[in-house]
Amino acid sequence: MIQEKHKYKNNIIKDKIQSHKINKWFKKKGWSFYDYQIKALQAINQNKDILITSPTGSGKTLAGLLPTILESEKFKKTNLYTIFISPLKSLSYDIERNLLIPINECDLNLTISVRTGDTTAYTKTKQIEKPPNILVTTPESFALLMSYKNAEEYFSNTKYLIIDELHNIIHSKRGDLLALNIARLNEIAPNHNKIALSATLKDIKTGLAYFSNKKKSEVIKSLKNKKFSVSIIKTTKNIPWSGYMATYAIKNIYNNILKHKYSIIFVNTRAQAEVLFQSLWKINKDKLNIAVHHGSLEKKLRIKIEEKMFKGLLNCIVATSSLELGIDWGNISLIIQVGAPKGISRMIQRIGRSNHKINLPSKAILVPTNKFEYLECEAAKKAIYENDIEEIKIKKGSLDVLAQHIFGVACSKPFNKDLLFKNIKTSFPYKNLDIITFNKVLEFVKNGGYSLKHYKEFNKIKKNIKGNYEVSDKRLIHKYRMNIGTIVESDLINVYLKNKKLGKIEEYFVQNLVRGDTFLFAGEVLEYLENNVKGISVKKSKNKYPKIPSYVGGRLPLSTKLSRHVIELINNYKNFNMPTRIEEWLQKQEEYSMLPPSEGLLIETFTRNNFGFRKNYLVAYTFQGRSANQTLGLVVLNKMLKLHLKPIAFTATDYALVVWSEIKCNDVEKLFDNRNFFQGFNQWLENTSLIRKHFKDVAVISGLIDKNYPGYIKTHKQIKFNSDLIYEVLKKYERNHILLKSTKLEAIDDLLDYNKIKNYLLAIKNNIIHKNLKRVSPMSIPLLLEFNIEKVKEDNLIDIIEEENNLLLEANLH
């Protein structure tokens, strides 16, 4: 029922709702519309584009679709009116499933269909011949439909474009692709309204500008803020100095899932998921139904788990970010986060999975796996209650995506170069694109854009008699559609148990396997047998413990915002009720050295004797995140080389950078001097594996080389393009090529945090505090242990324990 408190700005909305079938259906269910849902309708009625921000589980999807539902009586059966873009395939099916209920129960005059990469060819053809009223699709499938010859006709009736989980899509290459296609849609169907749905966004203005170029637009916030109840797990055991597996708290985790009917355990890496899952089953006396869910699992297996969860057959799922986004499971009552939260928005999103209903608080328990993570959990808890979320970093539109788009437009119809340029500039990420760059990208699409005009007589697109560009060979259109998208998967190999496909693992992991090796996958210890064209085959192992511990993957970066909170927390640690051991750790650090200050940079130096070998350590507590610290480490290492300090190695964590050398560095300020810090850096950058890997992505997205078909072991014939070799040759013979340039620019900013470091060094310029210590400091212990942790082999475990004992003794913490 509609509550009286709604202030209808005009009667049209009131009449529309009250006379509509959906209203009766709502009444029957005992539900009422939320205020913001009505507001959204009013805004749409005033021909505005709207951005609805509201926490998960507050009826956002319905709010977005309500205008469509109310107008459905007027709809023709085979016209497409509403495009619903969702970032995840599984989310698309969830939306269809949820919308089909009112459609069927109210007998609405509406058709809905899902189109993703998984859709069958039959359904795809049907969708083209007889479009549904609502098409639920992904950015990639939307781009694909836009490349069809009949795209203009197909989308000409569009009344609504809905973008779900906007925060997940914008400011990424996927976001670029979507923005470009929205710009085209604006031309095809200029009168449609846009509705974006998002979890709380920090920078609302940009969020709005990203998808809407209408003068009239409005942000609609659901008034209610989701309530949270967040705590850190209580155990009698001490939080370990290092490691990432949380096995110390396994019994407490188990007892908590025992107390709740349905729960999700979120972890940060797939390795954590596998290890935790196995550890839980080892103590599962009560025979709880516990499953594991991550991105590497076989699709069928994953869907089966999702269905079981949906039907309430599972008690607990151990999951990575694969379950993060808004799949609608109303009955989860507990979220356990194992490992550091890494980001505030991410944490809120994860916690929002519990008690999906808006008026109940979401309950979450955080499980730190080591001492630094405890600090991060405590800081996150505070930030969550303050709702202090991160801003999404704005990125310029990528040129590889632009190249893909230009060819996509040509697939659909011949285009006028100037008009296309104008249209592209109306999209948010490309608003500052200049004509010179555009022309270069166009030349690249034509024939590679090399200064050596070797491909002059061959062109992928060429001018027709009217002077418009069109595709020169029809076969290229088919190939384009096979390669569409901006997500380049790393080389993955199928894993088969007899004839059952279990999922995919990284190729490099397979290459190091020897027959008889055992490893954890899909929740089981598997033994490697052999490889063949289809992938690798394995059998179940009788061993309880795998020989090869795990593979890394899916490491999350710490957000700048959360790292700020961690420093603040450290400096106010006495005001928090922390476990005694943690408090003692910080107190000893304060006494012996100092706490990392909230303004400025603390650098400690000390010397240790290791088996008669003296190592000089330098620890910089930057709290700038792993990738920034890694870049810092590489530059500092190079500077030490030049100063003849004989550096040995470095290790970078989210919190600090540790470098050790044979000769002690006395002038540490010089190493972190912000002037000329990056001198010589560019040349070094060109030869890193990081930039090669990024070049591969750019080469695939831009259409220079084709996607690999993931899963299969490569046979001799399938090896067509080796992007590393292409990179080397291009670097040697045409340094100014547009792909090289944009690869470098993207790598510098997005992967290496170049600008972040620059700003940071400027900020701490006159505020570097050097503590020249006699021995290891308490706070550096976890950092020194980190290096050993990276080498995961079992036989190293004893070394690590021994090293920990040594360090504790040296620091007087034993």
Added chain:
Amino acid sequence: MLVQFGNNQFLLNPDGSIYWLEEKSLIVGDLHLEKSTSYIDQGNFLPPYDTIDTLKRLLNITKELLPNRIIFLGDVFHDNSAFDRLKTKEKKLFKDILKKNVIWVKGNHDNSFKYVNIKTYTSYKLKNFIFSHISNKKNKLEISAHYHPKVTFKFRGTKVSKPCFLIDKEKIILPAYGAYTGGLNISSDIYKNIFLNNYQIYALGNTKVLKIEKKF
């Protein structure tokens, strides 16, 4: 890196070629010239600089070692019409190389390539050694190419993948020489069928050849 094979001495070069000391012969496999331009009709416009790069490297090693003879182990060209796509400068370089005494073993990519003054062979025997493009089980003391072997190993904690020579008592397989030729990892079952015994792996470093210890 010098290795013994069939009581003869062979120098493994970091550019992927082999120098046969007793016969003063340079052996190279899989140049795949004009691989870049062979994907035009598929819409892939690879940077067209692979041929010049490959030929320059070959010219450099011949200037350095001054061999009496060059043995090509097949797939000099990526396809049968690749020669026609060479640019003027590249054709000149190619002809300069052919001025040497050349043994031309045909590959699967360029088996119908014909050129004045060049005699082509399916396989060629010199002393006790057989030179062929694809390895044949029956051959004892055979030097071949075709598979573009590469090996992945850990170096200072990071994963490195490099082209490599594979050598046992009876067989040598050369890495590919071309600038764009990728490789088939030695973890592939194919190699098990070629080598009866455990084989040695020599990876191409930037300036030297490295012996890689790998368990099987």
